[in-house]
Amino acid sequence: MMTSMVACDSSFMIKKLLEFRIPGIDYDFIIDTTHVAMWLVSIFILVMAIIARVKLNKVEATDTPGPFLNVIELIVEMLGSMVDGIMGKNANRFVNYISTLFLFIIISNISGLFGLRPPTADYGVTVALGIITFILVQFNGIKKNGVKHFTALFQPLAFLFPINLIGEFAVPLSLSLRLFGNVMSGTVLMGLIYDLVNPYTIAYPALLHGYFDLFSGCIQAYVFSMLTMVYVNDKIADE
Amino acid sequence: MNISGQEFIQAMSAIGAGIAMIAGVGPGVGQGIAAGHGASAVGRNPGAKSDITSTMLLGQAVAETTGLYGFAVAIILMFVQPFKG
Numbered sequence: 001m002m003t004s005m006v007a008c009d010s011s012f013m014i015k016k017l018l019e020f021r022i023p024g025i026d027y028d029f030i031i032d033t034t035h036v037a038m039w040l041v042s043i044f045i046l047v048m049a050i051i052a053r054v055k056l057n058k059v060e061a062t063d064t065p066g067p068f069l070n071v072i073e074l075i076v077e078m079l080g081s082m083v084d085g086i087m088g089k090n091a092n093r094f095v096n097y098i099s100t101l102f103l104f105i106i107i108s109n110i111s112g113l114f115g116l117r118p119p120t121a122d123y124g125v126t127v128a129l130g131i132i133t134f135i136l137v138q139f140n141g142i143k144k145n146g147v148k149h150f151t152a153l154f155q156p157l158a159f160l161f162p163i164n165l166i167g168e169f170a171v172p173l174s175l176s177l178r179l180f181g182n183v184m185s186g187t188v189l190m191g192l193i194y195d196l197v198n199p200y201t202i203a204y205p206a207l208l209h210g211y212f213d214l215f216s217g218c219i220q221a222y223v224f225s226m227l228t229m230v231y232v233n234d235k236i237a238d239e
Numbered sequence: 240m241n242i243s244g245q246e247f248i249q250a251m252s253a254i255g256a257g258i259a260m261i262a263g264v265g266p267g268v269g270q271g272i273a274a275g276h277g278a279s280a281v282g283r284n285p286g287a288k289s290d291i292t293s294t295m296l297l298g299q300a301v302a303e304t305t306g307l308y309g310f311a312v313a314i315i316l317m318f319v320q321p322f323k324g
Contacts, residue, residue, distance in 0.1 A: 013318065174304050181307030184314065222293075223300040 012191030014122060034122040041107050041119060075103075082222075086229040090236055094229065097136070101129070102225040109183055109217025112190070113209055118217075121183040123176070130176030133228045137171065141235035149235070171231055175224060182220045186212030248322050256316040262309025269302040 018031040052072045059065065065073065079099040084091045108120045119125050141149040153164040190212060193205055242250075277295035281288050315321065 177307055177311060178300065178304050181310050182303070185307075185310055188314070219296055219300060223297060226297055227301075 033117045037116040038119040106221035112213040121187045126176040126180040130172030134172040144236045252316045256313040259313040266303045266306035270299045
């Protein structure tokens with residue numbers, strides 16, 4: 001009884017889809033639901049970007065944009081003003097990365113609506129995003145402040161060094177755990193609800209999907225990119 | 240009824256997961272306070288509604304972190320089962 005309750009075959013776990021070996025390498029390579037969902041998300045973003053680029057090349061500056069280009073313009077303007085509001089004059093250097101991050105996270109989170117297991121509900125994905133942010137913050141801190149970036153760890157008092165160091169390394173940990181925890185909790189709850197009343201599940205999970213996938217997903221994408229900007233801006237802002 | 244050591248560990252892991260989720264109390268209180276102050280701020284200055292809302296949501300998402308640490312511990316206890324031996 002106990003074993004069946006906590007067995008790892010619930011519908012919200014990561015599932016192994018394919019296992020293969022490359023000759024000469026002593027390692028089992030595994031393709032699981034996270035990989036497939038990430039490929040689908042990446043392909044979706046790529047196709048949309050290519051269509052937008054092709055349409056943008058065709059259109060003249062004096063033409064009225066069609067509905068597709070209007071939506072693209074709306075998204076680009078929204079992302080631009082979001083980055084501009086936080087980073088000010090440094091916005092141009094970071095708007096590409098932050099926009100990519102935001103679009104990837106938001107489409108990953110929303111992919112739960114389309115029957116995929118969200119890639120961001122896998123800690124491997126979010127910790128990678130967190131480490132990218134950590135490297136971005138440290139790189140820009142060193143580039144801007146040089147040696148002062150490291151001596152700042154001893155401010156205001158030298159014996160606070162361990163606490164400052166932990167504070168630096170807590171950034172990727174808390175960022176990745178926040179995204180993972182939010183998306184994972186939504187996935188677990190939706191999986192439990194679908195398991196609970198499977199034959200009668202017709203319409204009411206739509207409401208919960210609206211909350212867990214759409215609302216929570218959008219908020220978390222916003223928070224992740226916002227906090228990335230705030231942490232980077234802390235390091236590169238002028239005194 | 241005989242309980243084997245394995246079953247005892249699983250039962251204790253389930254209880255531990257339940258206790259870990261008590262961490263959800265803190266973020267609930269914190270987010271409620273943030274939402275209340277946000278509402279009163281909008282009441283005082285309705286023009287700044289969008290700024291207040293985005294600041295409030297950012298603060299709430301940061302306050303949620305401790306609860307999510309508890310959630311991560313509960314998930315690990317339930318599904319990864321590090322004490323299974």
